[in-house]
Amino acid sequence: MREGYQPADELIPEKPSLKRLREAAASCHACPLWRTGTQTVFGKGSPRARLMLVGEQPGDREDRAGEPFVGPAGEVLSKALEEAGIDRSEAYVTNVVKHFKWTQGRGKRRLHQRPNTEEIGACRPWLDAELDVVHPEILVCLGATAAKALLGSKVRVTKDRGRFLESDIAPAVSVTVHPSSILRIDEDDERRAAREELVADLAKIADRLNGR
Ligand code: URA
Numbered sequence: 102m103r104e105g106y107q108p109a110d111e112l113i114p115e116k117p118s119l120k121r122l123r124e125a126a127a128s129c130h131a132c133p134l135w136r137t138g139t140q141t142v143f144g145k146g147s148p149r150a151r152l153m154l155v156g157e158q159p160g161d162r163e164d165r166a167g168e169p170f171v172g173p174a175g176e177v178l179s180k181a182l183e184e185a186g187i188d189r190s191e192a193y194v195t196n197v198v199k200h201f202k203w204t205q206g207r208g209k210r211r212l213h214q215r216p217n218t219e220e221i222g223a224c225r226p227w228l229d230a231e232l233d234v235v236h237p238e239i240l241v242c243l244g245a246t247a248a249k250a251l252l253g254s255k256v257r258v259t260k261d262r263g264r265f266l267e268s269d270i271a272p273a274v275s276v277t278v279h280p281s282s283i284l285r286i287d288e289d290d291e292r293r294a295a296r297e298e299l300v301a302d303l304a305k306i307a308d309r310l311n312g313r
């Protein structure tokens with residue numbers, strides 16, 4: 102923990118609900134990212150959600166809207182979930198880091214920057230509190246940042262995707278690619294194939310949710 106930053110766990114309410122957590126997280130200053138982000142982007146969904154999806158950090162659009170996965174990556178995610186037969190509104194969607202980290206690109210563009218280990222650690226109490234309240238049956242890490250933060254550095258998205266991994270975080274845990282990795286693929290066929298693989302991973306989650 103860096104000097105001058107009040108640790109997030111000191112802000113966790115005694116009897117946490119998602120509403121109380123969201124309110125508390127709004128004034129979190131546990132790492133430097135509160136200065137660069139417009140607002141804390143807390144998770145969204147029901148406390149009774151059986152499925153939790155965890156991404157990396159809010160992007161430009163999420164930073165403005167105050168909601169996770171509402172930009173281009175969110176669109177890829179929503180479509181893939183729908184194709185896999187999962188109702189996004191029944192999932193709890195969140196990120197390991199809750200402020201947008203960026204640098205100034207050309208013009209007004211704000212370029213996404215990966216959060217570092219310190220920032221991920223500083224933000225962790227919020228994710229742990231979300232997990233405590235929601236208690237998902239199935240947890241899905243979207244991309245390497247979430248996978249590493251939640252399951253440790255041995256997990257490899259390419260090797261471990263599409264199957265259920267041992268973890269005490271939730272009864273069923275799995276990893277898949279980050280939806281924005283699909284948007285970065287230039288070649289049409291490759292991008293289509295990557296989308297299909299994401300849908301295939303999510304279809305396994307749908308099977309598990311449906312007791313198949
Ligand atoms: N990428 C993420 O990891 N999370 C979001 O909420 C949006 C983009």
Ligand code: SF4
Pocket residue numbers: 109126129130131132133134135141198199200220223224225227
């Ligand atoms: Fe707090 Fe997380 Fe925002 Fe850092 S990124 S200020 S730990 S909410």
